[in-house]
Amino acid sequence: MKTSINFKAVKTGSEAHNFRKKNFDYIKTDLTGKNEYWVGDKVSDRFRSIEAYCKEKSGRKLQKNALPIREAVVVIKENTTMQDLHKLSKRLEEELKIRIFQIAIHKDEGHYDKDSKEWRPNYHAHLVADWQDLETGKTLKHQSFHYSKMQDITAECLEMDRGISGSRGRLEAIEFKIQKKEEELLLLNNRITEMKAQLDSKKFEDLIVKENDFLGFRKIKTDKTIENYERVFKSYNAELLKNKEILQSKTKIITELQQKNIDLNKEVSLLKNKLSCILSNITTYSKEKEIYFNSVKDTIIKVIQFEKFKQPKLFDTTKEKIIAILDSICKQVSEKNNIPFSSLEEIFKNPDSSLEIFSLLSIDNRGIHYNTEDVPVQQKRKKIKRSQ
Known part of the structure; x- marks a missing residue:
């Protein structure tokens, strides 16, 4: 299964849509309970922080046409977790300076297939990002290879195939349309051939109506004969259309199942290779273990x-x-x-990890009270500035 990520300017109604603050007619409300959300800041509050930091850092107001807050829609799998998306967020920040401060996993959007009438879910996530460059106070400047790297990072973190880029994707779409038109033409030609064969057969002789004229000669009654043919053609067309729809529906289901099977086999193969690599190399094992436990800690x-x-x-x-x-x-x-509870126990056995977690709760792992509070976004920006 392929994934993609595409950042655009955040919309005014983004939070209302992402966090289901309103009713929308294109969602399946009985599935809304499966959605997941995470918020580090409100869009309005983050925008004010960005404006203040830009003024402080550059001495100028944020440009009116600047896009300091952007949003991406990411294609995900049914079993993609919030931990996976936090992992993706961390990589985007580390490698591209993009800071994600809102995440919404949507599992209640999709459509009903017109042939099978089955619900086809559209699993995706919304990532809202702070696009400010903390070194200049202006918006981040990325080039084409940075956007390509986003796709690579997303595919790697979500363990999915990377989407096909640009012209190649469009070319394949055109080729697909040509193929479909050729198939339709072939089907039409087959139907015409079939109809001709039936018209040539004696089967249709019964449809011809003949009557004696005033001289006693047998002649074809054109109007009644045409009426009989039209009735039979209508019946044949309806049957052909029905068979075509059934065939298309079954073919579509088979194709989807085959593709799903290919994707699952590929995923199993990748996991086996990864496991083999981890178990056979102590350095890789230690590194993967550290990455995993850090990811669990960050999720908590x-x-x-x-x-x-x-x-x-x-x-x-x-x-x-x-x-x-x-x-x-x-x-x-x-x-x-899908994190084993034993992994959480390992996190709390680590003094540094447990101290970091308990400090957020205003207590440490010995039960001693702290007076620390969450550092506001603006103070975090100042802290980064002082450390440079």
Whole structure:
């Protein structure tokens, strides 16, 4: 299965759409509960921070035509997790300086197939990004190879095939249309040939109506004969159309199943190769293990930040209640991202990781209270500036 990512200027109603704050007639509401969301900041708040930082850093106001906040729609698989998208976000920040601050996984959009009448889901995710260059205060400047790299990073992080780029994709689309038209022409020719064969057969002699004229000669009654032929042709056309629709529907289903089988076999093969490589090389094993546990830790932190964003006073309570909330968050992370609970235990066994997590909750792993608070976006920008 192929994926792609394409950033454009964020729309005014982005948050309403992404987080289902309104009812939309193109979604399947009984599937909306399967959607997942993560927010680090509101679009309006982030835009104000970007404007202030641009003024502070460059001494000028943000240009009116600047696009400092952008949004991408990413094609995902049914089993793509929020952890996968946080991993993608981290890579985009590390390699292209793109900072994702909102994610929405949508599993309630799609359409009903006109032939099979089955629901065809359109699995995708919306990534809203801060496009400001922290070194200049202006918007990031990317070239064509950077956008190509985005596609590579996305395919790698989501473990999917990379979409075909530009002209090649358009060429294949044109070739496909030509092929379909050729198939339609062939089908039409076959139908004409079949009709001619039937017209030449004695089967149609019964449709010819003859009557004696006043001289006693047998002559064809044109109007009645044409009426009989029209009735038979209508019946044949209806039958041919029905058979064509059934054939197309079955062919489509078979093609989809074959493609799904190919994709699954490819995915299994890649996972086997990756596992073999990891197990046969201690350095690779250690590196992959570190990457995985860092990803798990980051996912836990992101969920905690999201919960604090939704309910700022959620963790302003006793240590016992905070631990209970954390336990609930860990279970949620485990279930939604297919993370073994043993992996979460490994995270909390690591002193540095556990300290980083507990500090977000205003307590450390020894139960000592901290007075730390989440650093606002603007302060983070200043911190980055001072460290340069």
